[in-house]
Amino acid sequence: MPGYEFFGQEERKEVNDVLETGIMMRYGFDGPRKGIWKAKELEAAICNTFSCKHTQLVSSGTAALTTAMSALGIGYGDEIILPSFTFVASFEAVLSVGAIPVFVDVDDTLTLNPLAVKNAITNKTKCIMPVHMCGSMADMDALQAICKEHNLLLLEDACQSIGASYKGKKLGTIGDAGTFSFDFVKTITCAEGGAVITNNETTYINCDGYSDHGHDHKGTDRGADLHPFIGYNFRISELHAAVGLAQIKKLDDFLSIQRKNHTAIKNALATIPEVSFRRIPDESGDSCTFLSWFLPTEEATKAVVAELKAQNILAGNFYWFVNNWHYIKKWDHLKNAATLNALHPHLKAAVMHHATKDFSASDAIICRCISTAIGLTWTDEQLKTKCNQMVNAIKKVLSEQKATA
Ligand SMILES: *Cc1c(COP(=O)(O)O)cnc(C)c1O
Secondary structure (H helix, E strand, O other), X not given: OOHHHHOOHHHHHHHHHHXXXXXXXXXXXXXXXXXXXXXXXXXXXXXXXXXXXXEEEEOOHHHHHHHHHHHOOOOOOOEEEEEOEOOHHHHHHHHHOOOEEEEEOXXXXXXXXXXXXXXXXXXXXXXXXXXXXXHOOOOXXXXXXXXXXXXXXXXXXXXXXOOOEEOOEEOOOXXXXXXXXXXXXXXXXXXXXXXXXXXXXXXXXHHHHHOEOXXXXXXXXHHHOOOOOOOOEOOOOHHHHHHHHHHHOOHHHHHHHHHHHHHHHHHHHOXXXXXXXXXOOOHHHOOOOEEEEEOOOHHHHHHHHHHHHHOOOOOEOOOOOOOOOOEHHHOHHHHOOOXXXXXXXXXXXXXXXXXXXXXXXXXXXXXXXXEEEOOOOOOHHHHHHHHHHHHHHHHHHHHHHHHHO
C-alpha cells in the first residue's frame, strides 16, 4: 500500500539533484538552482497523470484541505457536510477555516450516504466533502447532482485514493477541487506533502497565494510580490518534492501490483458465503490499496479480527481496534470541542451538536467492516499463505460461533 515500500535509487537521485545545488526552497534563487525546479516539475507531472489543469503542492494533505477550503471561499459559520468515517484531518481543516463540520452517515460504500447528505442540507451549507476512504470512491454522480440542485461546492478528499477513478475520471478531478496527501503511509509519498488539484484557474491562483503568505508570485523578485490577501506558509520543500517526483513515476506499477494482490485476496474470501464486500460505485476505478469486507454480525467481526491479530495478520476494524483516527465514535476531543484556541460560543455549540448526533446507521456498518491493507512487496508465496490463513481464521471463528449458538 504505501510508497515507502519501494523506496530506492530513483528517490535518491532526485533528492541528490537538489542537494547538488543546495537550493531547497521551491521559489526564487533562479541562478543558483541551475534549472532544478522539483516542485514545479512534480506539479506538472500531477496535472499530466491525473488530467487536471492545475496543481498546487503544499506541505501536507491537511494543509491541502485547509488551502482548498480557503481558496473556495469557505469560512466562518459555513457548514461543510462530511462523512462520519474519515481521518481527523478532514474536520481539523474545516475548523481551521472557522467552518462547521456537519457529519453524516456512511453507507456500505464506506463513504457519504447521498440520502443522509440531502437530509443534512441547511441554508448555511456551503460545501459537500466526500472522503474517498481506503482506496475507493463515493457515489459521485449522486453527490454532483445534489451539489447542482442546491448550488453547493464539491471538495473531494482523495488523500487515501491517489490513482483511483470514477467512470473514467481520476478522483480529485471531479469536484471543484480535490486533495492528495503524500505523507509517509500514503500510496505515494514525499515523506510529508500534499496537493490541491483543480480545473478552475481562480481557485488555483488562490491556492498558489494562500500557501505562500499571500504572495502573488508576479513580482520581479519575492520582495516585490504583492499580497492581494492574507496567506500562510504551507509550502513544500524541494527535497520533499524531489521524493514525490520519483514516486509518481512508480504509481502505475504500484497500482497494478495492488490490483493483482487485491484480486487474489478477494477471490479467496469470496469462497466464504458469510463474507460480503464493500460496495464500489465503479469497480474498475478502485485503486485497491485496501480490501474492505463485512461479516454478518458485530460479534463475528470482533472474533475474526482477534483471531487474525493472533496470527499476526493486519485486519483493520475502525470501531474497536486498530487506531482512534478514523471513526467518529473515537473522537471525544471533537465531541467536547477541545481546542487550544477559544472557539466562538456559536461555533463551539455547533461543533458539539454535529459531532454528538446519532450515528447508529454508520455504527452498524463500521462495526462489521474489516479493511485489509494490500502490500506491495508480498511474494506470490506470501500472498498464497496470507489468503489461506485468512480463510482458515474466518472459517474457524464462524464454526466456533455456530457450535456455541
Ligand atoms: C492522510 C489523510 C489526510 C491528511 O494528510 P496528511 O498529509 O497526513 O496531513 C486527510 N484526509 C485523509 C482521508 C487522509 O487519509
